[in-house]
Amino acid sequence: MKRIRRSKRKTLSRSKAGTFFIFAFLAVAGAFMLLPIIYVLVTAFKPLNEILAYPPKFFVRNPTWANFSDLIEITQETWIPFERSLFNSLFIAVAGTAAYIIIASMAAYPLAKNKSRYIGVYYQIVVLAILFRPEVTRTPLYIIISKLGLINTYWSLILPVMAGSFGVFLMRQFMITVPNEMLEAARVDGASDFVCFWKLIMPLVRPAWMTLTIFTFKDLWNTGESQYIYEEALKTLTAVMQSISSAGIARAGAGAAVALIMMIPPVTVFVISQSSVMETMSQTGIKG
């Protein structure tokens, strides 16, 4: 318990036993959450006979890189170079995330801070639209995408995501917590709406859009086999990996390596965005 320093800033006064209980709970729940991730990690280094062993052992006995070299071999058999699929995936995930953060934040700003008459209706449409996942509108959406000539382009994967309303709702819920007085003060100083949005609101709700970045990146990274893209060169890494890992027992080893590799980018984005959120919070005077 010595390692846990109680903060002078946010800790509420609490008994030692209470603190102990809470951290014990966190430790148990945390271990529980961590177990599958560790398992994915160690499985990637298991030789094939250990992966297929029954009953399976949790930890690896004879760690090996064989799964990764298998994977490299498999990817070299196809015509499309690995770098090309990686680029496809990264481009879609990065460009899509950046565009969506800006579009959703802009759409959320009037929702939170404009007192126009139609805002109420707009707000309700946004909330109701969250309910519809793309799966439900899949067939008509396909027709629209093909009519727009977007089949076999990156846009077919990026643009539909831009219409999502959860991000708008999320940003709006955070923006309403920004005090109106701050906004009015900026306006009195002659700041235009755009300046207020970009220089005041967005820095203040940084934790919100950092969080949205994680969600959006994760979703876009998850884009796998899609009905919009049939040209091999344009397929995402996820789609390629998907076909490798679903190839059955013979590729169980490569599949385990795939599972580990596919986890890395979303985890990286998560770590970067979370640590940068915490840095800003402690460096700037936003909190006061």
Next chain:
Amino acid sequence: MAGKRKKSSKLIRRQQRAGYLFVLPWVIGFIIFFLQPFLESMWYTLNDVTMGTGGMETKFVGLYNFRYLIVEDSKFLMNLWTVTADMLTQVAVCTILSLFIAVVLVQNFRGRTVYRAIFFLPIIMTSGVVYSMVGSVVGSLGLSGTGNAYMNGSSIADLMSRGGVSQEVITLIMGVVDSIYAMITNCGVPILLYISGLQKIPESAYEAARIEGAGSWDIFWKITVPKISPIIFLNIVYSIVDSCTAYGRSADGNVMMKAIQDMGFGQTMKFGMSSAMAWLYFIVIAFFLLLAWLLLGRKANKIEN
């Protein structure tokens, strides 16, 4: 006086116009990629839609699809009930448990980033396509009893039965383990949202309360909860939607989404019936959203306005 009023109304009008500009990019995308297919699917509900040789063929059948689902399809209402019960549990547990965990995680202790990561990481693994890859590996661990590509049955359960534990006890234990795991997994996003919200509460608010002699219980209810009430509402909406629209083909997907997908994209290819299902389902979820909004949303919105 008159001039002043004119000026202020001009200001409001300018503000409104700026508002439209802000909203425009999203609204265009929304209309093309959401509203249009959405209305199209509404039209499908009144039709028998089939894939013919010349593309899609629609035959108007009126309210037949709806009548069939409610009166004749015995499974539909049952699925609806299951999904609603699951949703209410998830909303109740996640909203409260996540707030509790988040309040602990925002405190300043060493290693809190690691803890946060631990609580969020399962989200990355348990959804979408990456899930199906990672899931097949994790499935063999026997957690969350998911389908598993390499072997049948879960290893932990198997070990227990070798150890002479009776089958009923194993089923019970695995059930509890599964549901705890699923619950904490579902809490990942709400925890993250709460943390972001809690970080925005000014320290001065807490200090003022402490000087007034408020205890931690009072501070939690009188300062923390009201300050993050928009986030509480956000999380309730998130949990409702997350529970109701969990992708039907993944192991933790819900039965209703699976039924909708099977009807439309399985062997039956009944787009009309599938859309009718989705629409009825949508109306039920919308009712719960409305309820949440009436109970909490309106209050939460008044915080700053």
